[in-house]
Amino acid sequence: CKNGGLIGPFYLEHVRGGVFKDINPEDEDAQPTEIESLCMNCYETGKTRLLLTKIPFFREIIISSFTCSQCHWTNTEIQSAGRIQEQGVSYTLKLKSKEDMNREVVKTDSATTRILELDFEIPAFTQKGSLSTIEGLLDRAVAGLEQDQPIRRATDPDVANKLDQFIQRLKKLKDVEEEFTLIIDDPSGNSFIENPFAPQKDQALSVSHYKRTPEQNAALGIQDYEPEQDDKPANDLETMRNEVLVFNTNCPECNSPASTNMKLVQIPHFKEVIIMATNCDSCGHRTNEVKSGGATEELGTRITLHLTDPADMSRDLLKSETCSVLIPELEFELGMAALGGKFTTLEGLLKDIKELIVTKNPFTCGDSATTDTAEKLEVFGKKIDKIIAGQMDVHIILDDPAGNSYLQNIYAPDPDPEMNLEKYTRTFEQNEDLGLNDMKTEGYGKTEN
Known part of the structure; x- marks a missing residue:
């Protein structure tokens, strides 16, 4: 540990006492803890400041800052203190303007960062976790590449010159003269890139969740679980x-x-x-x-309901974890995996959406909050309240490529005049997201002669 190996024992000793505090500038008890630590630069005694806190709608985190009064070396980092998520997450961002450089990023130490146009990659576990912006992410990468350049110029000038050229290309990305693609892939599921257009969909940012491989589980220290065998039939x-x-x-x-x-x-x-x-x-x-409880359907399902009566709020609704929710009149789309699978009412789903976007949004409080974002989210929350009260004429669309979502037909077994149920053939990309393209169900286990 760069801070003298004290973070681990401190965390294990105090986490049982519940010292993780919500971010609140008026809380006098939420003060950093100072610990004397070994400086890994000059090997003198420095000081580490630790703050154990919670980011709303995100995770418990440990923020550490080390300073050495002897050599003036500093080091700051962020560590996730929460649980590893059930699925990994991959963010793909198309950067088109300098404003994109200000997007806030939470990057854990298990995340891999790639810039496709430069064929550049920062492997997992080579950097400590950080809470910064896209520009800060690039500055950190440049600082890492420049660190040993004086030694390279003396021992291997050709490599140093090539690296200097690459560093200049990396610095030019901050001007965003040309569009480039940034990918953050985190098997732990604890990284995040800001959507400045929330609650609307960000056309430049795509988010996908995936099941970890055994190798990724091993890298994260997750042990395989083997269920105990008993006398009950497995398919009873x-x-x-x-x-x-x-x-x-x-x-x-x-x-x-x-x-x-x-x-x-x-x-x-x-x-x-x-x-x-x-x-x-x-x-x-x-x-x-x-x-x-069943298999993936052969066709995807798209359910469109025209809300005409407040009584529609009491309709039973099953939203699977592969289902997207769209409200065209609000230009709103909730992607698959958000909110997970739910069996609730239409009113319950809308309240969960409001809580997710407005109440628990980490970018509406603390230093991340901006007046413009807060006002947009407040207006969005009021529109959701009007929909629940039956004061807005909107359509609710449940789009589930797996075909496992459901919205109650209150006229059953007769057709519902306000609801349209459409079956469609999935695209290649949708099959890829569901893991069906590489799934072999016929002739499994047979070998060719």
Whole structure:
């Protein structure tokens, strides 16, 4: 550890006491802790300041700042203190103007950074985590490349000259004279790139979630889980329908031990789903998630509902984790994997969207907040309230390439005059997102002669 190896023991000693505080400038108790640490530059005694805090809608983090009064060497970094997410995340950003340089970025030490046009990559675990901007990310990369240039010029001038040319190309990117592509791929799922147009969709930024490979799990220190074998049949669905299964887990808020209940439920006129609910006795946090109990459908499903009556808010709704939610009148799109799978009502979904975009948005509070962003999100929240109250004429679109989402037809078994159900063939990109292009279901295990 660059700060003398003290962060780990300090964290393990104090995290049990719940010292992670919400970001609040008026909280006098949320003060950094100072620890004497070994300077790795001059090997004298320096000072490390630690602040354990929570970023709303993000994670618990440890912010550390080291300074040495002897050689004046400094080092700052950010470490995620939360749990590793269930899926990895990849952000692809097309930078077209200098304003894009101001986008805020959370980059963990497990994230890989790439710039496609320069064929440049910063591998995972070669830099400490940071909270900065795109410009700060480039400055940090330039500083790392320039660090050993004096030695290279003396020992290998040709390599030093080539590296100087590359550094100049990297510096020119900050002027954004030409469009370039930045990719941040984080298997832990804890990195983030700001969307300055929230709650509208950012046309220049695409976000995808993926299942980690065994190699990525090993790099993150995650051990494979092998379920215990018992005498129950593995495919005894009748038993599972009449039984609530309970398994141990950790609370996503306070990380205390909790229990998750799981049950198979049959939705009328639809299919079987798996409902999972977690209730934490320590902090009172509650969460629920729904997953489809069947296979991926042959065709995707697009459900369009025209809201004409406040009674529509009570319609039952199943949103799978592969489903996108669109409100064309608000130019709003909620991508797949956001909010996860949910079995709720239409009103419950809209309230969850408002909470996600307005209440728990990390860029509406603290130093990241801007008046323009806060005003746009406040207007968006008021429009959601009007939709719930039946004061806006809008359409709600549920687009699920996997075909596992559902919206209640209150006229069933007759057709619903305000709802349109469309089946469509998935594109290659949608099959790629669902992992179907590389899936082999016929002749599996056979070898060719």
